[in-house]
Amino acid sequence: GENVEQHPSTLSVQEGDSAVIKCTYSDSASNYFPWYKQELGKRPQLIIDIRSNVGEKKDQRIAVTLNKTAKHFSLHITETQPEDSAVYFCAASLMYSGGGADGLTFGKGTHLIIQP
Amino acid sequence: DAGITQSPRHKVTETGTPVTLRCHQTENHRYMYWYRQDPGHGLRLIHYSYGVKDTDKGEVSDGYSVSRSKTEDFLLTLESATSSQTSVYFCAISAVYTIDTFYNSPLHFGNGTRLTVT
Numbered sequence: 533g534e535n536v537e538q539h540p541s542t543l544s545v546q547e548g549d550s551a552v553i554k555c556t557y558s559d560s561a562s563n564y565f566p567w568y569k570q571e572l573g574k575r576p577q578l579i580i581d582i583r584s585n586v587g588e589k590k591d592q593r594i595a596v597t598l599n600k601t602a603k604h605f606s607l608h609i610t611e612t613q614p615e616d617s618a619v620y621f622c623a624a625s626l627m628y629s630g631g632g633a634d635g636l637t638f639g640k641g642t643h644l645i646i647q648p
Numbered sequence: 649d650a651g652i653t654q655s656p657r658h659k660v661t662e663t664g665t666p667v668t669l670r671c672h673q674t675e676n677h678r679y680m681y682w683y684r685q686d687p688g689h690g691l692r693l694i695h696y697s698y699g700v701k702d703t704d705k706g707e708v709s710d711g712y713s714v715s716r717s718k719t720e721d722f723l724l725t726l727e728s729a730t731s732s733q734t735s736v737y738f739c740a741i742s743a744v745y746t747i748d749t750f751y752n753s754p755l756h757f758g759n760g761t762r763l764t765v766t
Contacts, residue, residue: 533707538690566754575738575757576691621690635681635693635706636755 534559536624538639546647551612553642555622556604562624565598565605566636570619579620580607583627609644617646651675652758654739660764667726669761671739673719679742680722681755682706682714684735691738697722729765737761 535558545551557565566581582589582596582605589596593612598605609616623636651674661667671680681696693706695714703714711733713725726733738760743753 575759578754578756581754623691635683635696636691637693637707638690640688640690 534562534624534626534634534637536622536637536639538622538642540642541640542643542645544645544647545612547612547614549612551607551609551616551644553607553620553622553644554604555606555624555639556602557624557637558603559624559626560600560603561626564625564627565596566623567594567596567607568621568623568638570621570641572618576621612644612646614646614648617644619643652739652741652756654737654758654761656761657759658762660766661729662766663730664728667729667763667765669724669737669739669763671722671724671758673722673741675741675743676719677741677743677753678719679744680716681740681742682712682722682724683738683740683757684708684733685738685760686735694724694737726763729763731765733763734765735763737763 538555563584567579568576569579570576580591580594580596582598593610595608619641621641622639625636626634653672655670682694683691685691692708694708694712695706697703697716715723739758740755742755
């Protein structure tokens, strides 16, 4: 089955600086890569996702890049703000062209701390 | 909150007792999932359903069973609860859309059930 590794487990950055979280996956068939943000005691919420036919996707201060050859993808957050402090999870799955999907396999999470 | 309700929100039970957690959706989405979240392990898939009465196992299915008799409800049962099943359980849903080709929508999660087995 799929295996997703996520690094680092904890990342502390100064407010206003950029943060980068990296993930690798093992199954070359995986074609869908979402990122979730989870605040303490809350549910995971999707912040951005990318499909394997795209190399990069941006949404305001957040961007995700995908390198299918190397089987890794990264989350980039620019101009970090205190509200960015949370645990971030990457995930990978295979979505079938006929409309089916295996469940997401998640990385173990990165605790992002924004220092004022 | 994507129309997902999990019940109960908190439960404390004793080792050896059966426990059922409920996930109810109002979105009419085809796919429903049960995950457990534990410190240091992230989220791990227990079981999922791709339609009424259609279910499949995930990564950590031992000791769990599921049922889906209606589109809107997905039940997770711990047949005989153990302390290792103390966890936060999340339900998630996903739709299947057709734009040029079929594809699945992103997963949206419920607010979770915190289960403690003593």
